[in-house]
Amino acid sequence: MRNADSRTQATRRLVLLAALVVVWAILIFCRLVYLQVVSHEEYTNLAERQQQRTVSLTAPRGTIWDRNGKALAISVPVDSVCVNPLRVPDRGLAAELLAKVLSGVDAAQLRAKMDAAVEEYKQKGRAARGVGFLWVKRKISHPESEALRSLKLDWIEFRKESQRFYPDGILASHVLGTVDFEERGNSGLELKLDGDLRGKAGRARMIQDVAHRSIETTISDEAMPGKDLTVALDERIQFVVERELAAACQLYSAESGSVVVMNPHTGEVLAMASYPTFDPNLPPEPHQLKKDLSERTNHPVNVAFEPGSVFKIITVSGALETTNLTPDSPINCGNGRFSLYGRVVREAKRGYGVLSVADVIAKSSNIGAIQVALRMGKENLYKYVRLFGFGTKTGITLPGESFGSIRKPERWHPAAIASVAMGHEVSTTTIQLAQATSVIANGGVLVRPRLVLSRARPGGPQEKEPVEAPKRILKPETAITMRRIMEGVVLHGTGKGARLSGYTAGGKTGSAQIFDRVTRQYSHVYNGSFVGFAPVTNPAIVIAVTLNGVTRFGGVVAAPVFKAVATEALRILQVPKDVPEELAPDLLDPSEAMDLASADGSAPPEDLGDVEVPMMLAQAGAGGLMPIPVPSSGQAAAGAQAHGPQLPLLPVGAGAAVVPAVIAVGPKAPLFQGKTMRAVLEESLQAGVPVEVVGSGIARAQWPVPGSMLNPGQRVRVEFR
Numbered sequence: 001m002r003n004a005d006s007r008t009q010a011t012r013r014l015v016l017l018a019a020l021v022v023v024w025a026i027l028i029f030c031r032l033v034y035l036q037v038v039s040h041e042e043y044t045n046l047a048e049r050q051q052q053r054t055v056s057l058t059a060p061r062g063t064i065w066d067r068n069g070k071a072l073a074i075s076v077p078v079d080s081v082c083v084n085p086l087r088v089p090d091r092g093l094a095a096e097l098l099a100k101v102l103s104g105v106d107a108a109q110l111r112a113k114m115d116a117a118v119e120e121y122k123q124k125g126r127a128a129r130g131v132g133f134l135w136v137k138r139k140i141s142h143p144e145s146e147a148l149r150s151l152k153l154d155w156i157e158f159r160k161e162s163q164r165f166y167p168d169g170i171l172a173s174h175v176l177g178t179v180d181f182e183e184r185g186n187s188g189l190e191l192k193l194d195g196d197l198r199g200k201a202g203r204a205r206m207i208q209d210v211a212h213r214s215i216e217t218t219i220s221d222e223a224m225p226g227k228d229l230t231v232a233l234d235e236r237i238q239f240v241v242e243r244e245l246a247a248a249c250q251l252y253s254a255e256s257g258s259v260v261v262m263n264p265h266t267g268e269v270l271a272m273a274s275y276p277t278f279d280p281n282l283p284p285e286p287h288q289l290k291k292d293l294s295e296r297t298n299h300p301v302n303v304a305f306e307p308g309s310v311f312k313i314i315t316v317s318g319a320l321e322t323t324n325l326t327p328d329s330p331i332n333c334g335n336g337r338f339s340l341y342g343r344v345v346r347e348a349k350r351g352y353g354v355l356s357v358a359d360v361i362a363k364s365s366n367i368g369a370i371q372v373a374l375r376m377g378k379e380n381l382y383k384y385v386r387l388f389g390f391g392t393k394t395g396i397t398l399p400g401e402s403f404g405s406i407r408k409p410e411r412w413h414p415a416a417i418a419s420v421a422m423g424h425e426v427s428t429t430t431i432q433l434a435q436a437t438s439v440i441a442n443g444g445v446l447v448r449p450r451l452v453l454s455r456a457r458p459g460g461p462q463e464k465e466p467v468e469a470p471k472r473i474l475k476p477e478t479a480i481t482m483r484r485i486m487e488g489v490v491l492h493g494t495g496k497g498a499r500l501s502g503y504t505a506g507g508k509t510g511s512a513q514i515f516d517r518v519t520r521q522y523s524h525v526y527n528g529s530f531v532g533f534a535p536v537t538n539p540a541i542v543i544a545v546t547l548n549g550v551t552r553f554g555g556v557v558a559a560p561v562f563k564a565v566a567t568e569a570l571r572i573l574q575v576p577k578d579v580p581e582e583l584a585p586d587l588l589d590p591s592e593a594m595d596l597a598s599a600d601g602s603a604p605p606e607d608l609g610d611v612e613v614p615m616m617l618a619q620a621g622a623g624g625l626m627p628i629p630v631p632s633s634g635q636a637a638a639g640a641q642a643h644g645p646q647l648p649l650l651p652v653g654a655g656a657a658v659v660p661a662v663i664a665v666g667p668k669a670p671l672f673q674g675k676t677m678r679a680v681l682e683e684s685l686q687a688g689v690p691v692e693v694v695g696s697g698i699a700r701a702q703w704p705v706p707g708s709m710l711n712p713g714q715r716v717r718v719e720f721r
Helices: 002-038 040-051 091-101 107-123 143-149 188-192 196-200 233-253 286-296 308-322 357-362 366-376 378-387 416-421 430-441 476-492 559-572 677-685
Strands: 052-057 072-081 133-135 156-165 202-208 214-221 230-232 256-262 269-275 331-332 336-342 343-346 355-357 452-456 506-516 522-532 541-549 611-614 625-627 647-652 659-666 691-693 699-702 716-720
Touching: 002 040, 002 366, 002 647, 040 355, 052 188, 072 143, 091 107, 091 143, 143 156, 156 430, 188 196, 188 559, 233 256, 233 269, 233 541, 233 559, 256 430, 256 559, 269 430, 286 343, 286 452, 308 366, 308 378, 308 416, 308 476, 308 506, 331 366, 343 366, 355 357, 357 366, 357 476, 366 378, 366 416, 430 476, 452 647, 476 506, 476 522, 506 625, 522 559, 541 559, 677 691, 677 716
Parallel strands: 691 716
Antiparallel strands: 052 202, 072 133, 072 156, 202 214, 230 452, 256 269, 256 541, 331 355, 336 343, 506 522, 522 541, 625 647, 647 659, 699 716
16 A cells, blocks of 8 residues: 555656656747747847847058159058957056057056946946957057067957058158048048048958857958059159258248149149148147148248248230330330339349340349330230139148239239239249249140159059140140240359259249238348259259248248259259350359339348358268358458368258358369279379279269369269260
């Protein structure tokens, strides 16, 4: 009986257990049905959010190349560091560790950011899922990346980003421009052509494990890389231009300066420089915004100024086209004084009686230019000012280009024609001056400046930049006549400081008084300019130079920059020499360079002529030494007689400090041309002058030219052919 009851109880327990198992199975089945069928989509989405994430694929930004295939701006991959603050084991220790490795990261601030992020996730109910994100530092250096990776901490994550890099630092920085932290252009070509350079971002789906490490990545939308740009700049010429401009601005304490080198036939801008300059690899300093703005202003394009006497070439060009004047026509210059509607105009240097039209330009006669303009009439003068491109944008591919300004004739006061004739009451930019000078250099057609030559996506075809058809504005014979007139400026006029060795050159100097807005009158601080071309018969280059805020004339401050740049540019472009090489005088008498377009009729201070100025700004290369002016009244200073003639020396090169040091002048360069290599080597050994030998045969050219003063240890480059 007892056994039967035991079996019954056991059976009941088994039945109950079986029932529980069945019920449990039914519950599990129902739960599975609920999860797999009813809530399938919800939990699938939840799993995908936990295991997968969509990331943006940054499109590589296009590279900017110079005309010879040298990279000027590139994008390089870099690491950025982030953490999931919910997975950081000890946020205080983590912040200290990251701050020690990453420069610029403050441990206390990073700890506070992580704490704030955790609190935010908790408030939003996301902390339980363990998914979080916080940038620690973006775009870190390679050593920083290697140091962090060596720690092998799974809570430190890395993201690949792209960083813009400018291999040559300050070189062409104003033309290239800069990008922001997201690699969006904010100045220069980077801004103007941002749409082409930036490309189109893509998307990818990433499957990750519980530690958020990537297991598999599937690209859903390919990133489209930005277009590469090929620009007209020649890196070699650009370097020379920036070196010479910086040296001149430092030497003459200029507030700013600009140079444009252009092919007058195609409009291709071979170099464009602005001073002061900056390094686009470095971000702006928040506490120096005014200084950064000054350094980042692209003066050749963005800043208009009164050009002064360089504008007289427009006046005379128009007169040759619209009147019966010729280069030999006599012009009465009134012995240095002329009155027009109650306004008295004087010459900068001395009074002239009668000058030919050609000498009006060569001597830069203000009264002569006004007399020529009166022959034209204000309507014709205005017409040719506009035809030469003044008062309108050149259309160069850079942001913020200035129009300049020129009022319509009906708004001119009675004596305004005198001001416009000599470059006042009109404003222009250096790029406009280069464009206008190109009209004379290329035979009479207006060619728009070109900066971008082509665009192409990586692996794709080159897209040539469309070229605007040239517009004829001068007769060919007028342009040729103006070339010869402008050659006279360099040979026997105010532009002797621009005379080249081995090449003919033409140009025009200019010195415009700057209006002082505080005193509301014109001061004797000038915009010193020079525009020119070489060789005269078939110009290969046009160069426009402007130094703003100087106390010397354009023939003194700007013409030597033209000479230094033209000498190197013609050599780089391998332009054949068109005249025999000869030794130009080492020093220029500044009184010969007086070309002041006096806006208020006042004469320049007398002491401006009491300085001897070297013809060549920088015969030594970057890092070498450059002679600077010595006041003639100070030649008898103590020690000068004991050590012979001396010149202070200025370091040449971007960023060089102006620290004059006085040393004795070195030996002169011997005459090597026409001699065999053996004879050259023997003579150089005897003279103690080191030489750099190029080629073989007979010595055909040398630099510096024979008779030039050499710095101690300076080599003479001798080319044999």
